[in-house]
Amino acid sequence: MNQTTKNVRELTVAYIGGGSRGWAWGFMKDLALDSEICGTVRLYDIDREAAERNRIIGEKISAHPDTASRWAYKVSNSLQEALTGADFVVISILPGTFDEMESDVHLPERLGIWQPVGDTVGAGGFMRAMRTIPMFVTIGEAIRDYAPEAWVINYTNPMSLCVRTLYEVFPEIRAFGCCHEVFGTQKLLCSMLKTEEGIDGVKRQDLYTTVTGINHFTWLTSATWQGRDLFPLYARFVEKYAESGYDEGGDDNWMNSHFNCAQRVKFDLFRRYGVIAAAGDRHLAEFVAPWYTRNPETVRKWKFSLTPVSWRKQDLKERLQMSEDLVSGKKEITLNGSGEEGHLLLKALLGLGDMVSNVNIPNRGQIPNLPLGAVVETNALFGLNRIDPVYAGPVPASILPLITRHVLNQENTLTAALRCDRKLGLTTFLNDPQLSGVTPADGEKLFNEMLENQRAYLPVKWFE
Amino acid sequence: MNQTTKNVRELTVAYIGGGSRGWAWGFMKDLALDSEICGTVRLYDIDREAAERNRIIGEKISAHPDTASRWAYKVSNSLQEALTGADFVVISILPGTFDEMESDVHLPERLGIWQPVGDTVGAGGFMRAMRTIPMFVTIGEAIRDYAPEAWVINYTNPMSLCVRTLYEVFPEIRAFGCCHEVFGTQKLLCSMLKTEEGIDGVKRQDLYTTVTGINHFTWLTSATWQGRDLFPLYARFVEKYAESGYDEGGDDNWMNSHFNCAQRVKFDLFRRYGVIAAAGDRHLAEFVAPWYTRNPETVRKWKFSLTPVSWRKQDLKERLQMSEDLVSGKKEITLNGSGEEGHLLLKALLGLGDMVSNVNIPNRGQIPNLPLGAVVETNALFGLNRIDPVYAGPVPASILPLITRHVLNQENTLTAALRCDRKLGLTTFLNDPQLSGVTPADGEKLFNEMLENQRAYLPVKWFE
């Protein structure tokens, strides 16, 4: 009721992080292409140089002839400077470096734990959380102190825990997490309509899907298009492609271009549980018992891939080169939309058009059989200064144990990180389904080593 | 997940009641004007003749040159016949006659209880519930037995208790209640934009309002238009017109045409509680202590009216004459929309366009500080075979005691009606705010007489 109306032509956006480039550039282009909102983007990164480069690129985007709005770019010297007076805060940081991620992803392989991504759950996701949560404590406290009324969009993984940490630190925060993984499955349904029914041109926005679960382990409990329930069709589709996989329907979002899968994991989960899993197979496989990731051969059989961190390192080099080239003018800016919805949600929050989208926020009852307060992913209705979750109903009983397990683990992961509690950390680490075959002794050794490998990013209390 | 796709060109709608004419005609016209859906309406009324007349009128509507779709009309001989195979059920009955309503509304006057409407809460609403609930038990059981998958729209008052009874009898029912009272307040906000800001042409559908509470005691906790929070403007508007009342902004919905008010009750409630009450003043005044209804002079001072049942009787005669004239052809059918949303919600449930609207359904957590299962009114997202309530947040603390009191009373009213429990009935009757000044002895005498006055419509168990 104490809503204030903002001037949509003079907005202030604080962009925290962005060193990973891709997200920042896409977001800046999305802003540039939208004629309804203008303002200033303040770039803050612990790597100040990266922020400077992004500023230059941002200004080039602003100067592009196809640009539809006016955005200024400034580099901030501190969180306080970036946040004070901000209307929106975007968080997209890389916690640590790919060296730490190398430990997250590859060290567990010695115990037969193969992780396709390693940034959400499992051994890798747990360790990433240990170093990320303290960073989000810092960010959350800064928002509480300098921008308590701002809307905060998070893109960083582990998504659920990042958002959860912000609410732990500052319960009144207006934060939410955005992730495009659900979009990929919506596009798969569009592809299905095309290949199975010859219906062309359906866009994911034309569907209605009831989204439920937690980030990267999200599920659709209903999916309809123009008055048609898509579940019966999907059931036939799954039976047809369960063994061979379905290749054409891959996610064409640029972010996932190297990350294709043949949907076999998704199809197998549907056969078992009767609900549509709605994330890339690489993510989904990490949330269940190691059925799909027992070893690299099994992964190949299920037709998805293990992303080596060496690839990420190489990819980063290329993106840094791209950054250089854009800054130096060697390469031209191309102005195209990212396919992300962040700027649309931002506009909805400004009152420029209500919209329904999936979002990661604390459970207020939108999923009545998951714990209140846990960060869940469901649809919400976005409007002026409002994100009202849409009731998703109870998680279907068949998948409830799978999701609840991670929700409870994540809560303990948060506590372990906040308290630097090695005992709770270890039992939580061992309780992940991917580690269920590991002996306690092996698990403890791995835990200690992985923790040691990221010592530089952890509170000293861990090692006292 | 066991959703089925219906043929939208061959729908079956069972219309229960409709003797009150107005609603039925409006609904039939709305169907006729919509080109996307066709089918058959089965008319069932305990007054078979009334159903026959409505059939003839329905057929005339179908034959009207401006009609955009094809609807057939049939009279059913029994609930079973009407319901079997129905896709939708519309319930719009008059429980008893206006003789019983005369007792409801006017008998309590002898104790200084003046009721503007008398059909929802208070002495009259309670008694109406006693005779209506058994009817809804019958209807609910018939739906359970003959049309368990149908979507059921209720228009009958007392709304909350009618819907609540259906869910009590058949918990899996797909029932919801529709009421236009909120629309009136939305229109008031549009009028405000015009008179205070000179902004013309805003339609209620252009606003977004967060609806919460129970039917006829509904509140808006947010109201926005094009990125603008309307609360500050409303606060000024209220101060300006609190004493004089605001006349032009009256509700122009036909149902309320004789029922205008000057919004003074609504404005006074805003000053006291800081939330926008969203129903006609006649209804609102019945839910609180008798501040606005102490006597007819007080009512006049607050600029709304007590609708005498004699007026309703005269009005019914005119509508019956109108019915005669339409049947005989003495009067022509005019084909205009009713302003109601029922047919749009029906279409949304068929998958022909998602929409957000306010609706009366059991609380699943959309209002976390009201009891689960109580029938509440909030926004919901309507889609194919889905009504997903939108999280309304907790009822503001200032009005929570006012609403909760009625929610708990209504639950006891239901129990008293189902069990014919005179003891629980009496304590519940006496607990209504309108009766708070009555002595137990006077109250008991009134209770017994009012019950006696509708003996013909009550289970014999009451009198054993």
Next chain:
Amino acid sequence: MNQTTKNVRELTVAYIGGGSRGWAWGFMKDLALDSEICGTVRLYDIDREAAERNRIIGEKISAHPDTASRWAYKVSNSLQEALTGADFVVISILPGTFDEMESDVHLPERLGIWQPVGDTVGAGGFMRAMRTIPMFVTIGEAIRDYAPEAWVINYTNPMSLCVRTLYEVFPEIRAFGCCHEVFGTQKLLCSMLKTEEGIDGVKRQDLYTTVTGINHFTWLTSATWQGRDLFPLYARFVEKYAESGYDEGGDDNWMNSHFNCAQRVKFDLFRRYGVIAAAGDRHLAEFVAPWYTRNPETVRKWKFSLTPVSWRKQDLKERLQMSEDLVSGKKEITLNGSGEEGHLLLKALLGLGDMVSNVNIPNRGQIPNLPLGAVVETNALFGLNRIDPVYAGPVPASILPLITRHVLNQENTLTAALRCDRKLGLTTFLNDPQLSGVTPADGEKLFNEMLENQRAYLPVKWFE
């Protein structure tokens, strides 16, 4: 799990208040008569002299030949001094003076509001809360800072709000409220066994009663003695004495010696609601519509009394004289037990014997249909460092609206007091059942005057 074992021979008890004398002396005597525990009582009162007198009396009690244990008495100069290192804190303060209470109790009489006690709910209870809550904020913060691990026993009224305030200020506090009102009704049941069945010698501790509700509006949903359900007997008992009242069974607890009633209110409530109300009629009558308190004649008819504050003033004088005489030695200390249970609960918390007793603590689900966090009164199992509420089940539907109304009002009363919110204060004040017949204008005038009358004890913010 971080429980510590205390040395029961060297306890430290901080006694806050005690100026009202009666409670303090009874408590000191109860300690003296118990051989199992010893230690030091630190007396702190804003009236230092009163504390000094109590010290002298305490030392005389300690010196009494029948004393079974050794307790030292010290006067503390500050809350900090009293609390630091305390194992237990006893709070028994008089908020303001009887001049303020005179305003609480008698000013509303001009609007026809007659209050038998005026310290819990109603106009008087509300106003008492306004000045008491800030005092409990101070005490709660001091406990948080200086004795966070101590067990805190409150005896001050309004009980529910005092305890609720402590938990609001310091959610981890180990506080509970003790009240003997339920004992009186248990004794009434014993009297009933004697007069109706000729069973002599039954003590209230021999019964088992399921206690539910809120302080002073507490109810018994079961009552048994030696395998016998006492409800059928009570039903007959009520019918027998409903009109005449029952005089012999009065509460013989000294605190209530001048406060007798003939149980007619209690009996009438049983007839209406089917549940045993378990507090003195003077308290019970204040919680419902003014059926029993319409005017002094009505009160007499129902055979209880309105306690004038002039009586309290006179009584205080006599107690002060008694204090003088005890201090000077003019009167001898008599060493008898108070009948209260406080010291027994204290012993249970020390691990010296588990016991079940009724207690006021936040609702953790012991009453599933009242809001979580509200302070409710139910049985609890007391043991070493533990107060585990016993599940009382849902409040019976018949009385749920009556209790819930006060629970919600009390929550708003707390908020109004904490924020000095005149608007919320007024609507909450007017929502009390005792004020339901008052016009808003009269109510507001009374509200403002009553607030003004206790200006000296209120935060200045109220008057800015």
Next chain:
Amino acid sequence: MNQTTKNVRELTVAYIGGGSRGWAWGFMKDLALDSEICGTVRLYDIDREAAERNRIIGEKISAHPDTASRWAYKVSNSLQEALTGADFVVISILPGTFDEMESDVHLPERLGIWQPVGDTVGAGGFMRAMRTIPMFVTIGEAIRDYAPEAWVINYTNPMSLCVRTLYEVFPEIRAFGCCHEVFGTQKLLCSMLKTEEGIDGVKRQDLYTTVTGINHFTWLTSATWQGRDLFPLYARFVEKYAESGYDEGGDDNWMNSHFNCAQRVKFDLFRRYGVIAAAGDRHLAEFVAPWYTRNPETVRKWKFSLTPVSWRKQDLKERLQMSEDLVSGKKEITLNGSGEEGHLLLKALLGLGDMVSNVNIPNRGQIPNLPLGAVVETNALFGLNRIDPVYAGPVPASILPLITRHVLNQENTLTAALRCDRKLGLTTFLNDPQLSGVTPADGEKLFNEMLENQRAYLPVKWFE
């Protein structure tokens, strides 16, 4: 409130099952030794001959010179006959024979799954549930129809699911489950006091323990004796014996005489989670990842044993021989108490002395972070016609994921059994921690075979 007082000298107890002899004899002896209650025990068993033998033994017990009360024994021909008019129902059945149990326990060994008991969770517990649940549906329906007011004590495993099924079939049932496993851990604490502190003669009833969790996976969150917190002592005790195990402290209850363990699992769980696991190690080991049961060597290392079903078969033979000998008079009845509490709880329910004991009943909020309705084990206060659970508080976060996993699995196990749902059954079976290392294909094969092995006891619907 509709409590009735029973004549404690003319009670009727329906004993369903009892073919397993031990329980029945112990219960009959406990009754015989108690002078306060008398009546008739009706024996019903699908093996009528077994019931007849028990009748003869019961009569011999009644005729024993040390018998303190008079109990008659009758054999009933049907559930209806046994139940009609019963005050209490005792259920202690063997679901199927030891042939089916052989499949439950030993078939999974081929996949490396070693089960010490195999009757609660894991592959064996799941399969036992499949055949037991339909039996409890039958019993529950019979109680609903013939003895709806009776108190029902269940001793059959899987305990949680048996009690849960009764409430599913007949929600108003007054059923609870009794299990002595917690007693063993309480006795361990007494042994600890003796060996570590030299305190002799402490009985388990002298302790107070806060019990939480689910049957056979129960935990103590507090344990005190005479004002002393036993956790610090237990922590030292655990460190002392974690490696060697603690042998003297074994459970001396006759039921467990061959089932001793050295508490190493219990101690290891304490080290990891900080809470005292309160069941035999054989049970505890089945609830967690296969840390303690990887293979028979691991089991030996942890110092507990795998009970082969061949042993059970031999033991049954001996008990049948014993039965023969008692019936023929070859052996004399010895009249000693069983150490169980069943008859004491029965007396408490009759109003002959309140008591606090651990019990398995649906969660009404006694454990606020487990799902409502799930059958949990906590303390409860037993009194006349009352079992009021004592609030246990939230399950500690460290063990919450472990317990919740089984609670959710058990709910799905129930659904799978009621619907004969092979798909849900399989995913639930695979979700048990003991099966986490199994591939889906191997798991499915095992599932099908195990189901086939007990075909005679399953609804035909499973095989259609």
